[in-house]
Amino acid sequence: MSVFFQSNESDVHIEVGEYQEFPKAAPDDAVIETSPSPKLRHLSVVVLSFGLLCVLQGTLNISLRLALTEPADGGETEEETCPPGWLMFGTSCYYISSQRRSWDGSRQDCVQRDADLVVIDSRQEQAFLTGFAMAAWVGMTDREEEGTWIWVDGTPVDKDRLQWAFGQPDGAFGGEDCGDLRTMLNFIGLNDFNCSARSQWICEKTLW
Ligand SMILES: [Ca+2]
Ligand SMILES: [Ca+2]
Structure with a gap:
């Protein structure tokens, strides 16, 4: 177990070095898994999630604003429908x-x-x-x-x-x-x- 872990760590060092030198073609799956340090990976997951949330919220805001303002846009259409139940x-x-x-x-x-x-x-x-x-x-x-x-x-x-x-x-x-x-x-x-x-x-x- 510990041996396996160590070899992984050395992989990380090599890979980081490689990345600095060539911002190159995607490495294979195993390398992707080990390349960024766990901290970095967590950070990128957090950043990604945050980004997704922002996009989601933006979309929500836009659609909400559309839904709310659309009927009020054209004056005449302001009260085109009756209240619920009427x-x-x-x-x-x-x-x-x-x-x-x-x-x-x-x-x-x-x-x-x-x-x-x-x-x-x-x-x-x-x-x-x-x-x-x-x-x-x-x-x-x-x-x-x-x-x-x-x-x-x-x-x-x-x-x-x-x-x-x-x-x-x-x-x-x-x-x-x-x-x-x-x-x-x-x-x-x-x-x-x-x-x-x-x-x-x-x-x-x-x-x-
Ligand atoms: Ca009447
Ligand atoms: Ca009568």
């Missing part, structure tokens, strides 16, 4: 709750989400929103004046352009002042309903 249709994002609340409680939740109860401006928007819940509050009410439906943004509800569920609004049970969107068998469309009933709801916010 649906996109046209230039709006929609949140469909899984909980149930009163109309006012629902609206409060939307406001907390930097949105409001949905304002349905077109048949296409209504069609898109149909089917997510059996009943979901939308942002219309006739509280101010019975029979005059207005959206939460102040615009009047175009009663003829949108689809109401069969026989609605009917002001049943002594007045139903809040609007919901139904997707039930034989009962599909807008409906007036008791504001304090607990229902799912739909929030809307625009993309920009």
